[in-house]
Amino acid sequence: xxxxxxxxxxxxxxxxxxxxxxxxxxxxxxxxxxxxxxxxxxxxxxxxxxxxxxxxxxxxxxxxxxxxxxxxxxxxxxxxxxxxxxxxxxxxxxxxxxxxxxxxxxxxxxxxxxxxxxxxxxxxxxxxxxxxxxxxxxxxxxxxxxxxxxxxxxxxxxxxxxxxxxxxxxxxxxxxxxxxxxxxxxxxxxxxxxxxxxxxxxxxxxxxxxxxxxxxxxxxxxxxxxxxxxxxxxxxxxxxxxxxxxxxxxxxxxxxxxxxxxxxxxxxxxxxxxxxxxxxxxxxxxxxxxxxxxxxxxxxxxxxxxxxxxx
Amino acid sequence: xxxxxxxxxxxxxxxxxxxxxxxxxxxxxxxxxxxxxxxxxxxxxxxxxxxxxxxxxxxxxxxxxxxxxxxxxxxxxxxxxxxxxxxxxxxxxxxxxxxxxxxxxxxxxxx
Numbered sequence: 001x002x003x004x005x006x007x008x009x010x011x012x013x014x015x016x017x018x019x020x021x022x023x024x025x026x027x028x029x030x031x032x033x034x035x036x037x038x039x040x041x042x043x044x045x046x047x048x049x050x051x052x053x054x055x056x057x058x059x060x061x062x063x064x065x066x067x068x069x070x071x072x073x074x075x076x077x078x079x080x081x082x083x084x085x086x087x088x089x090x091x092x093x094x095x096x097x098x099x100x101x102x103x104x105x106x107x108x109x110x111x112x113x114x115x116x117x118x119x120x121x122x123x124x125x126x127x128x129x130x131x132x133x134x135x136x137x138x139x140x141x142x143x144x145x146x147x148x149x150x151x152x153x154x155x156x157x158x159x160x161x162x163x164x165x166x167x168x169x170x171x172x173x174x175x176x177x178x179x180x181x182x183x184x185x186x187x188x189x190x191x192x193x194x195x196x197x198x199x200x201x202x203x204x205x206x207x208x209x210x211x212x213x214x215x216x217x218x219x220x221x222x223x224x225x226x227x228x229x230x231x232x233x234x235x236x237x238x239x240x241x242x243x244x245x246x247x248x249x250x251x252x253x254x255x256x257x258x259x260x261x262x263x264x265x266x267x268x269x270x271x272x273x274x275x276x277x278x279x280x281x282x283x284x285x286x287x288x289x290x291x292x293x294x295x296x297x298x299x300x301x302x303x304x305x306x307x308x309x310x311x
Numbered sequence: 312x313x314x315x316x317x318x319x320x321x322x323x324x325x326x327x328x329x330x331x332x333x334x335x336x337x338x339x340x341x342x343x344x345x346x347x348x349x350x351x352x353x354x355x356x357x358x359x360x361x362x363x364x365x366x367x368x369x370x371x372x373x374x375x376x377x378x379x380x381x382x383x384x385x386x387x388x389x390x391x392x393x394x395x396x397x398x399x400x401x402x403x404x405x406x407x408x409x410x411x412x413x414x415x416x417x418x419x420x421x422x
Contacts, residue, residue: 050360059355070344070381099336103388106329106395112314112322113398121391136380140348143373150356150366262363270366273373280376288380295390302397310402311314311322 002057002155003162008048011165015251016044018172019244025176036243044248047255051161060151067144074137076100076130083148103129110294115309117293125292134205135280135287142276146269153265160258168251175244206286320412323399327413328420330395334388341385348377 019039026034068081077096086092107126110118242250280287297307314322351374353367399417403410 050362053359054362055356055358060352063349063352063355066347066349069347070377073340073344073347074381097340099333099340102329102333102337106334106391109322109325109329110395113326125387125391136377139373139377143370143377146366146370147352150370153363259362266364266366270364270369273366273369277369277373277376280373287376288383289387291383291387292391294394295387297394299397299401302394303402308394308398308402311319 003158005048005051005054005158005161008051008161008165009045011169012045012048014169015047015165015172016041018169018175019044019248022172022175022244034243036245039244039248047248047251048161048165050255050259051157054157054161055150055154057151057155057158060147064144064147064151067140067147071137071140071144073097074100074133074140076134076137079137079141083145100130100133110308112311113308114311115303115305115307117297117307118309121292121294125289125294128289131206132286132289138205139276139280139287142272146273149269150266153262153269157258157262160254160261164251164254164258168247171242171247172244175242175247315406317412319406320403320410320414321416323402323413324416324420326395327399327417330392330397330399331420334392334395338385338388338392341381341388345378345381345385348381349374350378 016039020041023033023037023039026037064083071079071081072094075094075096079094079096081092081094082088082090104126107122107129110126111122113119294307301307303310351367351371353365353371356365356367356370358365399413403413
């Protein structure tokens with residue numbers, strides 16, 4: 001279950017209490033508190049404030065599911081519906097939608113008619129329909145994986161925050177222990193998962209821009225993808241023999257690392273989506289065929305020579 | 312081409328089937344695609360405090376294009392389908408034999 005960031009203020013309070021307890025343990029009426037054992041209440045209580053309205057990964061489920069449903073309708077051939085984190089050797093294969101070829105078939109039926117609108121429908125719409133649907137499918141594919149990657153970024157961030165905030169409290173409670181080795185490196189930051197899902201299935205698609213978007217996907221995959229997630233990058237936080245001030249400083253540094261992971265992950269996602277938008281903007285007619293003249297012929301003119309002139 | 316009679320009726324029957332069944336089916340698929348495409352996701356990606364680099368507005372821009380493409384495609388398909396039905400319905404009055412054959416095919420489609 002995803003960690004609820006609404007628990008972070010409570011974790012901060014526990015951390016602050018542990019810090020104050022640790023400081024109290026060192027109080028000597030003759031010499032006062034031990035150096036570096038007194039921390040600022042305001043600083044500790046507000047330590048997680050930047051994360052309190054972090055997006056929740058489950059808030060993206062409906063969008064990803066809706067996009068997949070749309071993809072099923074626009075798939076001109078079978079595709080793998082796996083998402084990030086699914087095992088690559090267990091593909092979730094979905095069939096193509098054979099209905100889509102019906103538009104080309106309609107164009108063939110109309111081909112024998114001699115009107116200009118009929119000719120235009122055959123040449124400019126029927127024949128181009130399936131490749132255009134493929135272009136649309138590619139855009140859905142990119143966006144669905146981008147949405148899933150965004151959810152994965154926040155899932156990872158929340159997992160990190162959960163672990164970090166718990167470990168920090170334990171670390172603070174054990175700050176006066178003689179043997180702190182067990183707590184060394186207890187804090188870690190896992191890399192976010194932003195792999196967009198491998199090469200875009202461009203079968204039949206005509207827009208060359210998908211290659212550019214696909215290149216972005218590759219960069220995203222190799223830059224911060226599943227491999228790093230599996231490695232569980234350990235952040236060697238220097239907490240052995242620490243004191244409360246040092247622990248707070250290290251927690252803040254770990255939070256900074258989480259922020260960096262979120263930012264770099266989202267930059268990749270944003271760039272891939274932007275590439276897709278640019279691809280479409282440059283070739284809108286290949287993404288959405290212009291409305292065929294046949295669609296706007298009044299009934300009384302339907303088989304005039306300009307429209308469906310006859311066979 | 313000059314098709315007449317039964318041949319013409321069969322051809323018109325095919326046109327009718329395209330307009331009555333095939334294109335509306337594809338239009339339905341596009342309607343489903345459009346209906347399942349979110350209007351926006353930026354509500355889910357929003358956050359305060361300058362955290363990360365919110366990709367929500369870019370995603371919304373792509374969603375706008377997907378929504379427009381699927382909506383417009385459905386609209387065009389339905390109107391073309393209507394035009395094909397009109398073609399079939401009206402053309403047969405030029406040729407009685409064609410009309411008879413078309414009526415036979417139309418009955419099969421409408422059943």
